[in-house]
Amino acid sequence: MRSKRINLLKLLAGILLMVLNICIWINGLFINRERGMDIIPAVPLFIIGALLILGWYKASGTTPPIRPQRHKFILNTLLVNYFVMYLIYVAGEMFFSPSIDLLTLPGIFLPLLMGLFITGFILSWNHEAYAGIFFILWYLLVLFGQLRYGELLHRGPYIFIGIVIFIQGILYLYYHFRVKPKG
Numbered sequence: 001m002r003s004k005r006i007n008l009l010k011l012l013a014g015i016l017l018m019v020l021n022i023c024i025w026i027n028g029l030f031i032n033r034e035r036g037m038d039i040i041p042a043v044p045l046f047i048i049g050a051l052l053i054l055g056w057y058k059a060s061g062t063t064p065p066i067r068p069q070r071h072k073f074i075l076n077t078l079l080v081n082y083f084v085m086y087l088i089y090v091a092g093e094m095f096f097s098p099s100i101d102l103l104t105l106p107g108i109f110l111p112l113l114m115g116l117f118i119t120g121f122i123l124s125w126n127h128e129a130y131a132g133i134f135f136i137l138w139y140l141l142v143l144f145g146q147l148r149y150g151e152l153l154h155r156g157p158y159i160f161i162g163i164v165i166f167i168q169g170i171l172y173l174y175y176h177f178r179v180k181p182k183g
Contacts, residue, residue, distance in 0.1 A: 007055075007056055007059045007060060008056075010052045010053070010055045010056040010059075011052070011053060011056035011060075013049070013052050014048075014050065014051070014052030014053035014056065015049070016049070017045045017046070017049030017052065018045075018046055018049040018053075018081055020042075020045055020049075021042045021043070021045040021046040021049065021081075021085075022084060022085065022088065024038060024042040024045070025039050025042070025089070026088060029088060029089060029091075029092030029096075030091075030092055030095070030096075039161065040160050040161075043164065046081060050074060050077050050078050050081070051074075053077055054070065054073065054077070057070070057073050058070060067179060068175075068179050068180055068181050071179045072175065072180075075124070075168070075171060075172060075175060076124070076125070078168060079121060079124055079168060082165060082168065083117075083121055086114075090114060105149070106145065106151040107151075109141065109145040109149070112141065113138060113141060113142065113145075116137060116138040116141070117134075117135075117138055117165070119134050120132075120135045120138065120169070124172060128172045128173075128175050128176040128180065129172070129173060129176040129177070131169070131172045132168075132169045132170065132171075132172030132173035132175075132176065133169070133173070134169070135165050135166065135168050135169030135172065136166060136169040136173075138162070138165055138166075138169070139162045139166035139169065142158050142162040143159060143162075145158075146158050146159050
């Protein structure tokens with residue numbers, strides 16, 4: 001009984017930390033417009049929350065999940081949260097940033113990045129290698145856009161925020177080639 005209570009507390013604490021991270025994002029992008037710099041220190045809350053939820057997942061069943069199941073669970077948990085945070089960021093850009101001409105090259109990057117991310121998100125559930133490639137490509141385009149076009153450079157810390165998606169892409173490739181059961 002005590003272990004079930006501790007396990008439930010892990011789940012609730014993990015969810016609470018992830019919700020707190022999202023609240024920090026909303027505060028930084030909508031309420032106190034700091035161009036997202038308070039978002040970066042909030043990342044550890046998000047990671048600790050995901051690890052607590054993974055601890056709950058490992059202890060919740062009658063038999064512990066095997067290694068590929070644990071990896072896939074944590075990757076999906078992180079990605080769903082990234083998706084929510086990316087939507088919050090895009091909404092903040094739409095409401096508060098000066099409009100950018102979508103018919104010029106810097107303006108084309110924003111919908112292109114969103115399309116790549118959504119494609120990677122959809123592919124991540126069944127085709128991890130392709131999702132990893134899309135997330136790495138997404139980050140490379142973020143770097144190129146930030147370094148090449150001043151219009152994108154002054155819209156926020158895409159380079160820092162995007163590192164987590166880049167790492168997620170590497171983790172999906174690692175999962176596909178090293179962890180996922182073949183067969």
